[in-house]
Amino acid sequence: MPVVKNVSRAVSQLLQSSGCGCGISIVPVRCIGVSPRQVASDASFHSVSFAESDHPRVLITGGLGQLGVGLAKLLRKRFGKSNVILSDIRKPADNVFYSGPFIYADILDYKNLREIVVNNRITWLFHYSALLSAVGEANVPLARAVNITGLHNVLDIAAEHNLRLFVPSTIGAFGPTSPRDPTPDLCIQRPRTIYGVSKVHAELMGEYYHYRYGLDFRCLRYPGIISADSQPGGGTTDYAVQIFHDAIKTGKFQCNLKPDTRLPMMYIDDCLKATLEVMEAPAEALSMRTYNISAMSFSPEELAQEVQKHVPELQVTYNVDEVRQAIADSWPMNFDDRNARRDWGWKHDYDLPELVTTMFSFLGSDSRIAQAN
Numbered sequence: 277m278p279v280v281k282n283v284s285r286a287v288s289q290l291l292q293s294s295g296c297g298c299g300i301s302i303v304p305v306r307c308i309g310v311s312p313r314q315v316a317s318d319a320s321f322h323s324v325s326f327a328e329s330d331h332p333r334v335l336i337t338g339g340l341g342q343l344g345v346g347l348a349k350l351l352r353k354r355f356g357k358s359n360v361i362l363s364d365i366r367k368p369a370d371n372v373f374y375s376g377p378f379i380y381a382d383i384l385d386y387k388n389l390r391e392i393v394v395n396n397r398i399t400w401l402f403h404y405s406a407l408l409s410a411v412g413e414a415n416v417p418l419a420r421a422v423n424i425t426g427l428h429n430v431l432d433i434a435a436e437h438n439l440r441l442f443v444p445s446t447i448g449a450f451g452p453t454s455p456r457d458p459t460p461d462l463c464i465q466r467p468r469t470i471y472g473v474s475k476v477h478a479e480l481m482g483e484y485y486h487y488r489y490g491l492d493f494r495c496l497r498y499p500g501i502i503s504a505d506s507q508p509g510g511g512t513t514d515y516a517v518q519i520f521h522d523a524i525k526t527g528k529f530q531c532n533l534k535p536d537t538r539l540p541m542m543y544i545d546d547c548l549k550a551t552l553e554v555m556e557a558p559a560e561a562l563s564m565r566t567y568n569i570s571a572m573s574f575s576p577e578e579l580a581q582e583v584q585k586h587v588p589e590l591q592v593t594y595n596v597d598e599v600r601q602a603i604a605d606s607w608p609m610n611f612d613d614r615n616a617r618r619d620w621g622w623k624h625d626y627d628l629p630e631l632v633t634t635m636f637s638f639l640g641s642d643s644r645i646a647q648a649n
């Protein structure tokens with residue numbers, strides 16, 4: 277198949293000349309065929325001005341979840357609206373659809389994904405599609421397909437087209453035999469969820485592709501992320517978002533984790549800032565390809581106390597979900613992120629009091645139960 281050979285040779289030469297230094301960069305090109313699908317072309321986002329071409333051309337997969345829309349907003353501010361394409365398999369809300377390019381992309385459809393990357397001349401890919409910890413345990417075959425098979429598709433396309441690839445990992449990539457307080461970057465990782473297993477797999481595969489094929493793979497292990505304008509997608513740390521909504525709406529919150537369950541957490545702005553920073557960091561600054569990032573660590577009772585400073589009438593009860601509790605009990609309590617701070621200057625802005633104040637100012641604490649009564 278001459279086309280395959282030529283592409284393989286060309287990409288290989290490109291990688292070697294980009295100085296990955298490994299000298300064995302035969303990219304894992306899959307059989308190139310004619311894709312049955314054509315991505316609808318949108319003249320406004322295919323015509324790129326000279327100035328815009330200086331910026332990366334970005335694709336975000338799984339972009340309609342808790343984190344993707346915020347990431348698109350941040351990247352569009354930096355690289356221009358038309359240079360950042362949000363994608364998912366779900367239908368976007370009007371405000372998302374009209375805020376910039378959106379495209380359907382199923383990461384399990386290799387050809388469709390490749391076509392999007394080629395047609396839109398993508399150079400950076402943020403791979404956000406995943407099933408999180410609790411929903412993953414409820415549907416292991418689907419979690420395995422999306423989190424592992426989907427990742428394989430993304431890795432091959434990224435290597436084949438010389439993309440810079442960001443894949444988020446998680447505190448969930450550690451397990452009960454990892455040191456939990458604090459958890460360093462490099463230690464034993466034996467997670468007990470399909471989510472955690474798939475994320476360790478992603479870390480290892482990404483690093484393998486980096487050393488084997490020169491793929492510019494970058495990965496951060498996120499703590500539980502807290503956001504005001506987007507809902508979490510079925511994880512163990514979701515309670516830390518729900519408490520704000522319930523405090524405002526009903527003044528009552530039922531927590532599905534025990535009061536003293538301590539987990540690393542982060543406000544979304546810090547998470548997205550770190551993601552952009554590590555993607556923009558010069559390659560020579562990165563002594564590793566997968567970093568822990570940390571901001572704060574708290575338990576439900578500590579979060580409730582801080583929330584009660586804003587909503588003193590909040591009543592908190594506990595009704596433990598055994599699946600989520602077992603997951604939380606196997607995860608880090610504190611994250612050691614010294615390597616990120618040293619290598620590329622990571623620094624968080626939000627501790628617990630700032631997080632809670634920011635959440636209430638975003639959600640409008642004035643509209644809390646007092647008004648509903």
Ligand SMILES: NC(=O)c1ccc[n+]([C@@H]2O[C@H](COP(=O)([O-])OP(=O)(O)OC[C@H]3O[C@@H](n4cnc5c(N)ncnc54)[C@H](O)[C@@H]3O)[C@@H](O)[C@H]2O)c1
Nearest residue numbers: 338340341342343382383404405406444446498500501509
């Ligand atoms: N939110 C957190 O607290 C947190 C913490 C650590 C790591 N992460 C990681 O960050 C990433 C984004 O997290 P999130 O909270 O936005 O997740 P989310 O569950 O809210 O969103 C995931 C998105 O993936 C999409 N998806 C599912 N199957 C797909 C498929 N076949 N093709 C394309 N898209 C598909 C879903 O429609 C959904 O919109 C994930 O990889 C997650 O593991 C998140």
Ligand SMILES: C[C@@H](O)[C@H](N)C(=O)O
Nearest residue numbers: 408409446511512513
């Ligand atoms: C921690 C993270 O990966 C996600 N919020 C979960 O709880 O599954």
